[in-house]
Amino acid sequence: MFFCAKYSASGNDFVITHTFKAGNPEKRGELAKEICNRFSGIGADGFIILLPPDREGFDFRWEFYNSDGSIAEMCGNGSRATAHYAYRLGLAGREMRFLTLAGPIWAKVEEGDWVETQLTPHKLLKGEFSQNGRKWWLWDTGVPHLVTLGESVEEFDKEIAREMRWAHNSNVNFGAVTPDGKLLVRTFERGVEDETLACGTGMCATFLTARELGLVGDKVEVYPKSGERLEISLIDNRLHFAGRVTPTFETQWQGKI
Numbered sequence: 001m002f003f004c005a006k007y008s009a010s011g012n013d014f015v016i017t018h019t020f021k022a023g024n025p026e027k028r029g030e031l032a033k034e035i036c037n038r039f040s041g042i043g044a045d046g047f048i049i050l051l052p053p054d055r056e057g058f059d060f061r062w063e064f065y066n067s068d069g070s071i072a073e074m075c076g077n078g079s080r081a082t083a084h085y086a087y088r089l090g091l092a093g094r095e096m097r098f099l100t101l102a103g104p105i106w107a108k109v110e111e112g113d114w115v116e117t118q119l120t121p122h123k124l125l126k127g128e129f130s131q132n133g134r135k136w137w138l139w140d141t142g143v144p145h146l147v148t149l150g151e152s153v154e155e156f157d158k159e160i161a162r163e164m165r166w167a168h169n170s171n172v173n174f175g176a177v178t179p180d181g182k183l184l185v186r187t188f189e190r191g192v193e194d195e196t197l198a199c200g201t202g203m204c205a206t207f208l209t210a211r212e213l214g215l216v217g218d219k220v221e222v223y224p225k226s227g228e229r230l231e232i233s234l235i236d237n238r239l240h241f242a243g244r245v246t247p248t249f250e251t252q253w254q255g256k257i
Contacts, residue, residue: 011197011226018050032065061099066191074102074142076200083107145205161188198224
């Protein structure tokens with residue numbers, strides 16, 4: 001039996017726990033599938049385990065498992081939920097640094113459950129190309145993200161998204177910029193294999209595309225399918241991602257980490 005907490009971050013939901021024990025990633029992947037199951041488990045997009053750091057200068061490191069049990073290098077909304085969990089349980093101060101498979105993350109927990117993170121360095125993997133009648137860009141914002149922009153996010157097409165996800169082994173984002181300069185995003189996430197209510201690294205990739213095309217500046221308000229407001233900015237060529245997170249409940253899970 002172990003303690004865990006359920007979190008919501010802009011529509012993405014996570015189950016988070018911490019331990020001092022190393023474990024078997026394959027077994028933890030199976031545990032993630034059980035916990036994330038929305039019918040027989042707690043239900044979540046991802047399962048996050050905090051562990052002691054294996055390098056100096058960091059507060060902790062994480063293991064992130066998608067709901068299908070696969071390991072993810074990075075998750076933007078998960079990083080914000082994790083920072084809040086670590087601060088609330090006394091594992092780190094308001095400002096912290098922690099390790100992911102994508103690299104180090106800086107985070108700050110502010111008043112009102114508002115959390116800002118600085119993501120790992122981003123990279124354009126493939127510039128503009130055409131497929132399925134749309135123009136696409138492929139970014140690495142910790143994990144790979146395809147982005148296509150249109151007049152409205154109602155252009156989101158799950159069948160096209162699913163096809164592109166498997167063709168490029170990537171998450172898939174449909175974005176649009178409103179007349180008043182706000183960014184709207186809908187995301188199909190690999191590992192969940194469906195549209196989710198939000199995806200932090202996907203919103204960041206969509207922001208980078210819109211900025212590349214001159215549609216937004218260095219800071220923007222962004223709204224995922226959940227409708228929650230977030231802020232993305234580019235400071236010294238590093239992505240900063242901020243928004244509110246919500247701890248929903250705590251429980252004990254019958255099993256071992």
